[in-house]
Amino acid sequence: MHVLILGGTTEARRLAETLAADAPDVKVTSSLAGRVAAPRLPPGEVRVGGFGGAEGLAEWLVAHDVDALIDATHPFAGTISLNAAAAAATAHVPLLALRRPGWVPGEGDVWHEAGSLEEAADLLPALGRRVFLTTGRMGLAAFAHLDDLWFLVRSVDAPEPPHPLHTEVLIDRGPFTLDGERGVLRRHRVDVVVTKDSGGAATAPKLTAAREAGLPVVVVRRPPVPEGVCVVDDPGQAVQWLGERLDLDGFRVDD
Structure with missing residues (x-):
């Protein structure tokens, strides 16, 4: 199985670490935009740089036999998220958005x-x-x-x-x-x-x-996640989603 994580966030790195530890037979590729000079690299394969828009990403998904796409980019990476939704639809690859919860004002704010x-x-x-x-x-x-x-x-x-x-x-x-x-x-x-x-x-x-x-x-305010895309707010939930979507092909991650 091959999972592509659009990353650069703490949540993306934690997801890659979890999959590396609990699902060693799953190939994980993390994609970083390259806007930070010295990023903290996750385990697994890492690619740096853009794909060339939605069309380029769709071609990459097909060429590299990607079974699931996780958009774990920064909540304000709106263009990347739109491209991910379009590419996943074109390549017929399941897509999940991993987004940390937003802040909520408290008393005195x-x-x-x-x-x-x-x-x-x-x-x-x-x-x-x-x-x-x-x-x-x-x-x-x-x-x-x-x-x-x-x-x-x-x-x-x-x-x-x-x-x-x-x-x-x-x-x-x-x-x-x-x-x-x-x-x-x-x-x-x-x-x-x-x-x-x-x-x-x-x-x-x-x-x-x-x-x-x-x-x-x-x-x-953060931009909305593209319409129709499933959203979770925790890497553990992303692992569960992967297990459910890919289980028909023998993929399972134990809790």
Whole structure:
């Protein structure tokens, strides 16, 4: 059996690790987009780079005899997810989306939802002057026109222009601690935080730190999963789905 995981996330890596440990007869290929210079590699075969859109991915699925496709990309990798849905339909390969649950505001949170990075940028002038921007290095152009604001941009790799005029870059990779996030907000005198609704525990402490400090948080909503695609939020559920879909061909993963 051959399973292709569109990865780059913690959940994708955990799924590959589980299959490597519990289903050694299953061939697992993990595909990484290549946007991070030094990614954490999962076990099994790894390919880096795009497929050439939905058509190229469909051709790859057929050429490499893929029996199941798992879209475990970042919740904001909307284009890749659309291509995966189209390619799976063309190649007649079962498709599952593995998505970590989104964050939910709690008591004391001051959240402002935005439908895009551009909407988030429009909200900022009324919320604060010193912005902790944690949306990654891609998409900074949406904030580049805000010359009156100061930005602390945190990303795994250094961002490229265009970006805001007054920008300080913090190169770091999660998981982050609550004490660490408190220190970042305090040292840089942050008065508003911007984040994508990525979900998960690795970057959630910034939300707790912002709540404690009474700071507003602009939360960019994640795009929907393509219509008709089955969704689970845990690698264990993905393993169960694989067992159910491929069991007719003798595939089974014990719990």
